[in-house]
Amino acid sequence: MPVIFQYPTRSAGLDHLKKFAPFAGADYAANRNYDNGPEARQNISQLSPFIRHRLISEKEVISATLEHHTHSSAQKFIQEVFWRTYWKGWLEMHPDVWADYCQERDEQHERLKKNSGLNKVYQAAISGKTGVECFDAWAKELTDIGYVHNHARMWFASIWIFTLRLPWVLGADFFYRNLLDGDPASNTLSWRWVAGLHTRGKTYLARPSNIETYTSGRFNPNGLAKDAPALSYERDAALKPLPDIYYNFERNIDVYGLLLSEDDLSFETEINADDKLKAVIAVNFTAKRSFEDISENVANFTHAAVSDALLRARQHFRNSSVADTVWVDATGDTVFNWLQSHDLKKLVISYPPVGSTHDAIMVVVKRLRELGINVVFAGRRWDIDSWPHASKGFFALKFKIPQILELQGLRA
Ligand SMILES: Cc1cc2nc3c(=O)[nH]c(=O)nc-3n(C[C@H](O)[C@H](O)[C@H](O)COP(=O)(O)OP(=O)(O)OC[C@H]3O[C@@H](n4cnc5c(N)ncnc54)[C@H](O)[C@@H]3O)c2cc1C
Structure with a gap:
């Protein structure tokens, strides 16, 4: 396993970002499409396992890039980062596509x-x-x-x-x-x-x-299909409204507990360490990616990444009670008991976008709401500002990139 993937921590992700950012301009645009094999990946960042779990955020990646390049010279790299945002926003507004995928x-x-x-x-x-x-x-x-x-x-x-x-x-x-x-x-x-x-x-x-x-001549396959007729649609994907996700939620709520998941593992950077936050847990539903087994690599990477988030939460929220271990079998009832033990009636969850973690967390949320818990989803400004532009093709979002970066306080 390449060294970069052996340390699923925020500090390793930030270190790697610092090393890669100087190459995110013209070098990246010219060479990114070459697959020179696993031993020669200097032409791309390989940051996706860190960004996907938000050990480091999209904003941090682009901010580091703009320290070395103008927006136009790093345009290609910035757009690639926005492809992730586009897919997330699009699926958020077409959740039936995810449900249909799971069923099929x-x-x-x-x-x-x-x-x-x-x-x-x-x-x-x-x-x-x-x-x-x-x-x-x-x-x-x-x-x-x-x-x-x-x-x-x-x-x-x-x-x-x-x-x-x-x-x-x-x-x-x-x-x-x-x-x-x-x-x-x-x-x-x-x-x-x-x-x-x-x-x-x-x-x-x-x-x-x-x-x-x-592949720089590494492969020259025979016998590949000569045409690619499009598969047929079962049904058109219905456009649904975006969910209610709050930014700056702390102003409006009383004491609360916080639940973190593999979908955002640096969420503490979005929250003030104040007395309102009483207790923190982190859940790991990676095994629910499929009814089939997930790989050991994925299980180990994600478990270590969620553990790293808990460790940082302990340092950041010094006045709160932060769980010692990652919860792999959280249910509505066990989360309810944990909230009770801290005398809490409110739970904030870093919003899990549509997908397997979302599905697992919504089962927990349904039960908590039945038990009278006020559950609030908190999100990042990045998603809230970008997703509304992802309902159609990528071009509409691409057009808005300078404006979105401006809203995040990033020099475009
Ligand atoms: C069939 C298929 C399946 C894919 N599955 C995943 C997946 O499960 N998870 C995942 O993160 N990416 C997926 N991608 C997108 C892309 O291949 C990876 O994000 C990219 O290879 C990550 O390598 P990198 O970090 O070196 O990217 P770089 O080229 O260095 O790009 C920088 C960052 O931009 C984002 N990015 C780049 N290309 C894409 C893209 N095409 N779509 C979305 N984001 C992008 C990633 O966050 C990436 O880390 C898939 C692409 C294809 C064609």
Whole structure:
């Protein structure tokens, strides 16, 4: 495992950001598309496992970048960071797409049990034994280290769908269970994009010449699909309103408890350490990414990352009671008992965006509300300012980037 992924802590993420930021300008724009193999990743940041869990935030990443570059010279890198924001905002407003994905994923896993031909191709794909050399190498990178280059993710998804003719949801599930940066929005929607389900009819075809160029000649595959007909829509994704998320919530509420999750592990930077916050817990629902097992790499990375957040919460909230260990089996009733033990009737949760952690937390919230607890979702200005522009294509959000950066107090 590369050194960068061995320390899932905020300080390691900040250190790596400091080292990478000087290269986030023209160097990054010119070289980012090259996948030179796991030993040669200087052309990209590899910060995604840290940003995905918000061990470091998008704002911090762009702020560090702007210390070395003008907005225009680092435009490409800044836009890439906003792709994460775009996918999150879009899924937030189209939550049925996530629900449909979960349902179809489970149906396809059932189908595998009955269809030995399909299962054989699937098993070869996930164990890197298809005979397509590049695809097999990326499958092994994914399971060995939990990271694959962006371009290789696109090629991999395309070969999965159009050459191996496997269901896209099983590929997305394989990624989500094995990626250290596994993210419900970026992952599910990127797979849908490759399949022609996000931008209607527009698919992504992996071409041998493109693979050869951007792997610097490491691979030159034969036998890939020559066309990529878009998969058909089951139904149109309905646009839903954004959830109520509060920023600066402390002004309006009384004493409270705080619940952290893997979706935002530096949330303490958003909250004043004052006497209103009485107690803190951190939950870890990573195992709920799928009914299938998540990889050991993902389990270890996320557990260490959530533990790091608790450690920092202890230092930041010195007057509050901060749990000693991460809760892996939190239920509405156990969280209720914990609130009772601190004489609390209010719980603030750092908002988990649509996805598996969201689903697990909403079960807890439902029960807490039945038991009379006032639950409030708190968020970051970054999301609140950006998500409203993510309802359609990326272009609308891209157009707003200078304005959004201005609102965060970042020099654009
Ligand atoms: C099929 C497929 C599945 C993917 N699944 C995930 C996933 O589960 N989790 C995840 O974080 N990313 C996912 N991505 C997006 C992207 O591949 C990774 O974010 C990127 O490879 C991370 O490497 P990096 O940090 O070196 O990125 P860099 O190139 O250094 O980019 C800087 C940051 O910008 C953001 N970013 C860059 N490219 C993208 C992108 N295309 N979409 C969203 N954000 C981006 C990330 O936060 C990244 O850390 C997926 C892409 C594809 C095509």
